[in-house]
Amino acid sequence: MAAIQFQPASLFVLIFVTRAVVQASAKSTCQDRLGVEDGWIGDSQITASTEFAHSVYHGANNARLNRVEQKGTTGAWSAQTNDGNQWIQAALGDPTCSAKTNDGNKCPQSAVGDQTWVIGVLIQGRHDASHWVTQFKVQYSNDGDFWRFVQQTDNHGEMVFDGNTDQNTVVTKLFPTPVKTSYIRIIPTAWNGHISLRFELLGCKANACQNAAGVEDGRIHDSQLKASTEYATAKVLYHRACNARLNCPGKPGTTGHWGAAFNDINQWIQAEMAEETLVTGVMIQGRPDAPQWVSKFKIQYSLDGNYWKFVQTPDTETDMVFDGNTDSSTVVLAFFPSPVRASFIRIRPTAWDGNICMRFEVLAC
Incomplete structure (x- = not known):
């Protein structure tokens, strides 16, 4: 079983659930x-x-x-x-x-x-x-x-x-x-x-709106995962956005994470869904082979990949800042205050430990 930090809005509760809670083979559209x-x-x-x-x-x-x-x-x-x-x-x-x-x-x-x-x-x-x-x-x-x-x-x-x-x-x-x-x-x-x-x-x-959208299992393809920048080394595939799948341990020639080229608030990673989807939250992890992770982040969403909105707090209408990881491997679950209709979800790190590195999944109906 995996330890998940459950964070609807600002509430913090530590719970233990099986991965089946957020994985489902059947797709629901919440209609x-x-x-x-x-x-x-x-x-x-x-x-x-x-x-x-x-x-x-x-x-x-x-x-x-x-x-x-x-x-x-x-x-x-x-x-x-x-x-x-x-x-x-x-x-x-x-x-x-x-x-x-x-x-x-x-x-x-x-x-x-x-x-x-x-x-x-x-x-x-x-x-x-x-x-x-x-x-x-x-x-x-x-x-x-x-x-x-x-x-x-x-x-x-x-x-x-x-x-x-x-x-x-x-x-x-x-x-x-x-x-x-x-x-x-x-x-x-x-x-x-x-x-x-x-x-x-x-x-x-x-609870029907907590299905994994397909970053982890590959239904969201490599070409649908993009990032602002990717850290460049002699191993050019080592830190790419397509390595950022939740629970990815890495494989020969890659590592199990996305790593940004710069540590600043202009960095992001995004997933493109195959169609407009009702998205309810995200799950994130740090880099599996080094003590590097995102500790706070914001979320943007878009229907066309051009016009973006931030997920906001329900009362103050300010951009919501989600608490992220405190280690490399624990999965942190962050639900949005309300679902959003989106074809693209973008995670924007605002604080990090070591370097901006992460793995993630999108939760949806």
């Missing part, structure tokens, strides 16, 4: 339907601000995507009034536990679950009438009391999503940044006829 449509999310987990005529005919549990009118119910949730105070929400987690228990208390946090990444929503109008939501906002919460709005890119205000233009077409809306949450709430802001909708949520369980 699973989370269970509104198929009933995995139970009726008691879907609640609304109001229901038209206070009737089960228009109840929140009729709001499942693709639901059609049935005896005693209609094919949508419809609000009692048409105003900006209406909402419908789903509690994620254990379907045997509702958002509120019979005695009025909330489900335990472990039952509702705070381990779901939600990346977007699907919405439709009312199946049996010309009623639909044309614009909406989305809120999320971990406890059902304190709510945050999904924000525009770079946190430039509350995101307003365009909704439906007819009754039955499914509209898919992805969030600029995935949210880790226990509850999702849809708030209509404009509508046709009457506030009515059906919906589904897209995402995945948080």
Whole structure:
């Protein structure tokens, strides 16, 4: 078993896990339907601000995507009034536990679950009438009391999503940044006829987003690993970026690490994914054959390899500095505060011991 230093944000915990925790043969894209449509999310987990005529005919549990009118119910949730105070929400987690228990208390946090990444929503109008939501906002919460709005890119205000233009077409809306949450709430802001909708949520369980992206096992090819500089010796392949695969021990003519030509903050190493990927973190090690490692680093990400953003702290919106290694061989695991959509991930050392040298892996869905 390998010792891993687990570092979500600034929290430091030393744990021991098998490498299987972060290795998976099957690829997940974190675009699973989370269970509104198929009933995995139970009726008691879907609640609304109001229901038209206070009737089960228009109840929140009729709001499942693709639901059609049935005896005693209609094919949508419809609000009692048409105003900006209406909402419908789903509690994620254990379907045997509702958002509120019979005695009025909330489900335990472990039952509702705070381990779901939600990346977007699907919405439709009312199946049996010309009623639909044309614009909406989305809120999320971990406890059902304190709510945050999904924000525009770079946190430039509350995101307003365009909704439906007819009754039955499914509209898919992805969030600029995935949210880790226990509850999702849809708030209509404009509508046709009457506030009515059906919906589904897209995402995945948080632990499904800890798969190795392929630096270590070679699925990410040598040509997809690049660096700012490579330390030059008579053995020209000795310190190349393509040697920086996690747990690489080295082989004849190479060593098991990337070594920068200079020790300054302008150095970086990057991996290019085969397609746009939801990336959740990185794993790093030092040089296996010498006491040289990166002790602190930042992360950049890009969709095109030209325009780059830094992973930032969630509250201060400053570039996040991750703690790195304290020896040559221990694997340090650093999760991002939120997943990022990227085709390229770049590690930028900001402090080091000896020389800038590292091995790494990218974690993704």
